[in-house]
Amino acid sequence: MESKLYLYPVWLRIWHIINAVLFLVLIATGLSLQYASVDYSFIDFEIAVSTHNIAGVAITIAYFMFVFGNLFTKNGKFYKIKRKGFFSDLFTQIKYYSYGIFVHQKTPFPVTAKRKFNPLQKVSYVGAMYFLFPIMILSGLALIFPEFIVPNVFGFSGIHLTGLVHIISGFGLSIFLCIHLYFCTIGKTPTSNFKSMIDGYH
Amino acid sequence: MVTTLLLWMLPVATFAEDEEAPVFENAEYNHQCFKCHGQKTYRYYNESMDREMKDRMNPYFIIDSALYYQSNHASFMCTDCHSPEYETFPHAGELRMEQQFACLDCHGGDETYAHYQFERIEEEFQASIHSTKHNEDFTCWMCHNPHTYKINARNNHNIKEVIVYDNNICLSCHADINKYQLLSDEENPSILAAHEWLPNQTLHFSKVRCIECHTEIDKEMLIAHKVCSKEKAVKRCVECHSQNSLLTATLYKFETFEKRNKLGFFNAAILTDHYIIGANRNYYLNVASIVIFGLTLLVIIIHAILRIISK
Incomplete structure (x- = not known):
């Protein structure tokens, strides 16, 4: 029998579930704010504003938990991208997902104790967590304290620009979430990866 | 040499003249009032004491002449609105009871x-x-x-x-x-x-x-x-924070009149300079987000179907 790999430590799983719940709250309230209407609002505007702000601050605190966890535990090394063979590995993985998977080829980068993520996962996780997430947090905090935003950027409202950055990065992370959820069904069974995130074993 | 220099300078002098503040024909007349009402103090002859006295001007009766000549009523003489009897100084006490004009008058x-x-x-x-x-x-x-x-x-x-x-x-x-x-x-x-x-x-x-x-x-x-x-x-927050924000009927009325219906997008005017959560919606971003989201779902669905078929 194949031995199970313990890849998801407790702190990571706690952060993951907190992050997931808060992110869903932020998407729901964010969409409700962006598409607010006099006749019909998904969530009442005032409630949506305060919930979005509270969830935003909470997810920022949780984000630091994720960053420090990766800085001070071995989990951080899984996110390191090696330059050597970067594009060819990425292409191999893309080829697998777009063809190989349908003809029952073996996954080119199986999960091991040293390799938790395949090259595509690695790039998308790093992009989401270390690129889009900080942009999201910074622009969100700026919108909570708009007095610190530069009022005019080349004739364009600084607050508006910050709002656009916040919305675009939020949209990017929402798309990431959709793809992330779908790819989680590509495990031994469609639910095995979800179970891994609960019990920690892959 | 001097003539050349003078000729060269001439247009500059003309230009400088054009740039000067407008001359108000009423200014000389109004100056009689501003002499006192433009200052914090004024002088008058006190008959009972038989001497000239200096007193403080009531701060509510001080008019800033600089602001006056920038205002909409700048071309008016003071007595266009106030009684001509104010020309007599010291003013008669009952003049302060004079009836004031309203806008419609x-x-x-x-x-x-x-x-x-x-x-x-x-x-x-x-x-x-x-x-x-x-x-x-x-x-x-x-x-x-x-x-x-x-x-x-x-x-x-x-x-x-x-x-x-x-x-x-x-x-x-x-x-x-x-x-x-x-x-x-x-x-x-x-x-x-x-x-x-x-x-x-x-x-x-x-x-x-x-x-x-x-x-x-x-x-x-x-x-x-x-x-x-x-x-x-x-x-209600949504009165402003929504697509048909009431601000387009008030604060941004002038802007929206001029720029409305660009691409049929109502909020195009607000979009450029101002940011109001819920009211600012970028047409292109809206379309792009729907297309990207739709394509993502489509690819996921096709991929899932192919996985099920090839199982």
């Missing part, structure tokens, strides 16, 4: 001013809380100082300046107990406390005018004058 029924809709303004004002609560004690001058008032929202495209100018009109009473109590025995209510419920108070106060929430909007009028009681003030 000059502007009413005049085609020249038709686009300002003075009659409609008067109608709205009569229905406003200012008029219904204080009757004739509340005049146009309570808000529009005839000596300094100048048209603002129509001429100024800097919305920030328009907001400051218009809000200062409200604050001149509602943040000044001395003027407020001219009409009311009530204690001056604290604006900050009354607006405690409003999130991001500072931002709201600097980005919108009091009248946006405190007047009944009339789509046909640029500036609504029907100031309502506080119970009727706009308190």
Whole structure:
């Protein structure tokens, strides 16, 4: 029998579930704010504003938990991208997902104790967590304290620009979430990866 | 050499002359008034003491001549509105009881001013809380100082300046107990406390005018004058924070008139310079987000179907 790999430590799983719940709250309230209407609002505007702000601050605190966890535990090394063979590995993985998977080829980068993520996962996780997430947090905090935003950027409202950055990065992370959820069904069974995130074993 | 230099300088001198401040024909006449009413002190001959005396001018009777000559009434002589008997100095005491003009006395029924809709303004004002609560004690001058008032929202495209100018009109009473109590025995209510419920108070106060929430909007009028009681003030966030934001009918009315319907996108005008959560919607971003989201779902569905088929 194949031995199970313990890849998801407790702190990571706690952060993951907190992050997931808060992110869903932020998407729901964010969409409700962006598409607010006099006749019909998904969530009442005032409630949506305060919930979005509270969830935003909470997810920022949780984000630091994720960053420090990766800085001070071995989990951080899984996110390191090696330059050597970067594009060819990425292409191999893309080829697998777009063809190989349908003809029952073996996954080119199986999960091991040293390799938790395949090259595509690695790039998308790093992009989401270390690129889009900080942009999201910074622009969100700026919108909570708009007095610190530069009022005019080349004739364009600084607050508006910050709002656009916040919305675009939020949209990017929402798309990431959709793809992330779908790819989680590509495990031994469609639910095995979800179970891994609960019990920690892959 | 000197002639050449003079010829070269000539257009500059002409240009400099063009740039000079406009000359007001009434200035010389008005100067007789500003000699005292433009200063903090004035001199007069006291007959009973038989000597010239210097006294302090009542601060409420001091008119800033610089602001006056920038105002809409700059071309007026003081006696166009005030009694010609003021030409006698010291002024007769009963002159302070003189009847003051209201806006409609000059502007009413005049085609020249038709686009300002003075009659409609008067109608709205009569229905406003200012008029219904204080009757004739509340005049146009309570808000529009005839000596300094100048048209603002129509001429100024800097919305920030328009907001400051218009809000200062409200604050001149509602943040000044001395003027407020001219009409009311009530204690001056604290604006900050009354607006405690409003999130991001500072931002709201600097980005919108009091009248946006405190007047009944009339789509046909640029500036609504029907100031309502506080119970009727706009308190629902979505009234402004939504696609058909009421700000497009008030604060951004001029801008939206000019730029509306660009790509059929109602909020195009607000989009460029201002940001209001819920009201700013970028047409291209909306389309792009729907397309990207749709394509993502489509790819996921196709991929999932192929996985099921090839199982």
